[in-house]
Amino acid sequence: MSLTTPLTRNVRDDRRPTDMAAYEANGGYQGLRAALAQSPEDCLQVLKDSNLRGRGGAGFPTGMKWSFVPMGDKCSPGHKYLICNADEMEPGTFKDRLLLECDPHQLIEGMIVSAYTLQADVAYIFIRAEYHQATRLLQEAIAACHEKGYLGQDILGTGYQLEMHVHSSAGRYICGEETALISSLEGKRANPRAKPPFPQVSGLWGRPTIVNNVETLCNVHHIIERGAEWFKSLGLTEDAGTKLYGVSGRVKNPGCWELPMGTPVRQIIEEYAGGMEDGYNLKGFLPGGGSTDFLTEEHLDLAMDYDTIGKAGSRMGTGTMIILDDKTCPVGFVKNLVAFFARESCGFCTPCRDGLPWSAQVLDDIQNGRGQEEDMDTLARQVKFIGAIGNTHCALAPGAMEPLQSAMKYFPEAFENHLSGNCPHCNGGTH
């Protein structure tokens, strides 16, 4: 039987980590052998053909992203870097923790194959500081790889060399933005950088660099070993592969599952998450983390893939949904999110540094009975200017406006209720 859940095949119910022996016994490091038997160019072609898209949230085609890295004679002498973004901090997102804690070798094998494809010689795993267990497991797994000859000077006798380091971060959501991550890895404040130049050409210390999410990299060696057609056959729609979907909020069985890409939203919420808790009804949901637009009941039958959710006016983002129930105030919900993004702004660009705290303040006024009708016009203007791509270096501020603008669109009565002092959910103005 062909493998239908490649990413979680080693994930046990008790979430005990898979060690080298167990990983190899289940076919581990065969993808690495398959990759080393091919040229890097051939590996890249398979990846392009597979239609793998970045699982960190943007959904950019991975093969195309990698094709901008200078190869061979076109690359000036010096290091080339591969970085794994394991800085999972998007509100409502809890998928990479599963992969890191349950199957660290899968990520490392994916990274070695990716680095070989890119001919990178140094790899970093940039992991958030709070993931202590995952950090320790990755360090142990890297040591085990050196003993086996999967990492180091002459990998499996092919002459290819790669060193890998784990960098435990020191906090701040913005480090998950790829150019901010690079700044942080260089030991600086995590300010995002303007693009171009793109990291593929000038990234870490000015050298060609690829940054990819944990889940993206975990797919790579499976694709090289089993082929592009196998990967495409896993998805239910145009988008290929499987996806780790999650649901949190007032559902009976919150959790994270590997399912075919394009699984309908309703099936994820009702079948896997067990439907709403008794006494609660679904009012809306953020499809993929705190910086995606609300969708509502009318969107439940949509396929969860990049294009379908994009056409519905939101983004699939990280694929981990947050449910807004009918007993939670939408104004309080978006105030929590906007206040979060205001706190996490790096402070470099004015619309973000000054605009987000202003939005949070207006929402706080509305929530706490100090709101005026004209505050809605102020919010609409903020959504327009703070939400515009291009007014800031990175997507933090536009992302912060996504739940706000869609809450204003789908739940206008929630704002009206607060302005008239009649919110049925908020007791004395607080949640």
Place this chain on the structure above:
Amino acid sequence: MSEANSMNLISALSQEELQAIDAEIAHVPYRDAVAIDALKIVQAHRGWVSDESLSAIAAHLHMSADELDGIATFYNLIYRRPVGDKVILLCNSISCWIKGCDNLQQRITEELGVELGETTSDNRYTLLPVTCLGACDKAPVMMVGDELHEDLCEESIIRILGGSTTP
């Protein structure tokens, strides 16, 4: 800064700390690239980063103390003030908010007598908010020291914190 002054400053760091920092320097192209690692190493030994430690790290990395402070104060998990024996990182992001983290924060404040950013008078705990901890299916959650506590309720919070405060 004269070399003698610089050496004096660096002597504020232990041999163990310096060795750990130098091990990081070995695999990066510039000394100051390990600024964050160095701050974390010193904090792991001392609990926080004092002005004296900051100046010593800066001298060792050939950078100014002000530049290093600009980096240290950017990151929420580098502590430039003393913290308690254990730091409570209470998640207040959206999934935990839906499940009532505001009430839990209130309960912790009543139990320990500290608001966000404060340390208990017996120096056992410092209470801080933290970005989504990536355990939203088990919301609400918090970390106490290195340990994650899931599916919190008012009773379990008291058990977790009260249990640890018993001498």
